[in-house]
Amino acid sequence: MGTVVEAANKDAANGNGSILNKNLTVVFVLGGPGSGKGTQCSNIVKHFGYTHLSAGDLLRAEIKSGSENGTMIQNMIKEGKIVPSEVTIKLLQRAMLENGNDKFLIDGFPRNEENRAAFEKVTGIEPTFVLFFDCPEEEMERRLLGRNQGREDDNIETIRKRFNVFLESSLPVINYYDAKLKVRKIDAARPVEEVFESVKAIFSPKNEKAD
Numbered sequence: 589m590g591t592v593v594e595a596a597n598k599d600a601a602n603g604n605g606s607i608l609n610k611n612l613t614v615v616f617v618l619g620g621p622g623s624g625k626g627t628q629c630s631n632i633v634k635h636f637g638y639t640h641l642s643a644g645d646l647l648r649a650e651i652k653s654g655s656e657n658g659t660m661i662q663n664m665i666k667e668g669k670i671v672p673s674e675v676t677i678k679l680l681q682r683a684m685l686e687n688g689n690d691k692f693l694i695d696g697f698p699r700n701e702e703n704r705a706a707f708e709k710v711t712g713i714e715p716t717f718v719l720f721f722d723c724p725e726e727e728m729e730r731r732l733l734g735r736n737q738g739r740e741d742d743n744i745e746t747i748r749k750r751f752n753v754f755l756e757s758s759l760p761v762i763n764y765y766d767a768k769l770k771v772r773k774i775d776a777a778r779p780v781e782e783v784f785e786s787v788k789a790i791f792s793p794k795n796e797k798a799d
């Protein structure tokens with residue numbers, strides 16, 4: 589594997605395009621495992637016309653596609669570890685290019701400092717803001733154990749590893765953006781509808797679609 593930048597340049601040279609120089613609005617959606625990122629992103633899409641890209645969903649789709657990286661990704665997800673940025677950024681870039689929208693919710697990314705720095709270097713994109721769903725571990729654990737979507741990482745052993753990775757690697761990224769006044773923190777321990785009321789207040793009401 590080369591560097592992330594080499595991979596992006598190779599893609600562009602192969603005619604796979606680049607998201608460099610496109611005028612995109614990007615909101616990073618962060619929070620611990622089970623904090624409700626995916627649930628709230630679905631609501632935001634319906635009301636505000638964003639495209640939702642979940643890094644975890646893209647990685648799971650890559651496993652299913654039979655890609656050469658599939659086994660490596662599967663093993664890392666089972667261990668709650670973060671997949672190398674080169675792989676995840678390539679998937680995100682491809683999805684953004686294929687989609688054609690100019691407003692993206694990027695859910696579960698950047699998950700560590702390597703993700704953050706590499707994405708900025710490859711795409712030149714700084715998020716407009718960062719939505720942070722703040723939720724206590726006991727509540728997140730309860731939600732994950734009750735999710736029932738057949739995810740291989742929704743077992744107590746992997747959940748504990750994911751919590752540790754969140755504290756050690758993902759929180760520093762949130763702190764990085766907080767220092768730049770980009771973090772919009774939401775109390776995610778409340779019922780879905782109440783959380784969404786707070787989310788709505790953050791996204792400009794004038795952009796809301798009529799029902």
Ligand SMILES: Nc1ncnc2c1ncn2[C@@H]1O[C@H](COP(=O)(O)OP(=O)(O)OP(=O)(O)O)[C@@H](O)[C@H]1O
Pocket residue numbers: 619620621622623624625626627628644696731732734735736776777778779780781783
């Ligand atoms: N505010 C809420 N109150 C109660 N349950 C919730 C709430 N938000 C989401 N859930 C439920 O909790 C589970 C996890 O939610 P979701 O998949 O949105 O979390 P996530 O942050 O995307 O998790 P992951 O990082 O593992 O992908 C789901 O079963 C969802 O229905």
Ligand SMILES: Nc1ccn([C@H]2C[C@H](O)[C@@H](COP(=O)(O)O)O2)c(=O)n1
Pocket residue numbers: 621642643644645647664665668669670671672676695696697698699703741750
């Ligand atoms: N930037 C990312 C995002 C996700 N992953 C891997 C590791 C996570 O535990 C798993 C599931 O993600 P989720 O659906 O909970 O957001 O996917 C990663 O390596 N890098």
Ligand SMILES: [Mg+2]
Pocket residue numbers: 625626642644696
């Ligand atoms: Mg999710």
